[in-house]
Amino acid sequence: MAFDxxxxxxxxxxxxxxxxxxxxxxERSTIFAVRKDGKVFIYHNSCPHAGLELNWVPDRFLDRDKEYILCTAHGAMFEIASGLCIGGPCAGASLRQLAHTIKDEQIYLQS
Ligand code: FES
Incomplete structure (x- = not known):
C-alpha cells in the first residue's frame, strides 16, 4: 500500500x-497503529536500537498488559502515547511517530 x-x-x-x-x-517499510484510551497512535515499525521491525507476530506490538509497545527482538519497551523507550537497550530513544488525522472515523496519514 503506497502512502496516499x-x-x-x-x-x-x-x-x-x-x-x-x-x-x-x-515495499520496504511498515508502520503500525495502536489504539489506547480512544486515541490512535501511529509509528514507523523500526526499532531505534537496531532498526529491526518490532513485531514477530502480525499485528502484535504491545506487551502482555497492553501498557507499552514492545520490541520483540531485545525487549525494548516504549510509551504508547509518546513512543519514548523507557526500558531496554535503547532507553531514552524514541520511535518515529506519523502524524494523522481522523475524519468520519477514517484515519488518514499526513504528509
Ligand atoms: S531491535 Fe528493538 S530492542 Fe533491539
Missing amino acids: PQTPLCAVEDIPEDGSKGFALD
Whole structure:
C-alpha cells in the first residue's frame, strides 16, 4: 500500500481498543497503529536500537498488559502515547511517530 494522504489508512474500528495493527507503507517499510484510551497512535515499525521491525507476530506490538509497545527482538519497551523507550537497550530513544488525522472515523496519514 503506497502512502496516499487522500486514501484512508483504515477505519478507527479496524484497530482493536487496547490493540494494534500493522500496515505495509510501501515495499520496504511498515508502520503500525495502536489504539489506547480512544486515541490512535501511529509509528514507523523500526526499532531505534537496531532498526529491526518490532513485531514477530502480525499485528502484535504491545506487551502482555497492553501498557507499552514492545520490541520483540531485545525487549525494548516504549510509551504508547509518546513512543519514548523507557526500558531496554535503547532507553531514552524514541520511535518515529506519523502524524494523522481522523475524519468520519477514517484515519488518514499526513504528509
Ligand atoms: S531491535 Fe528493538 S530492542 Fe533491539
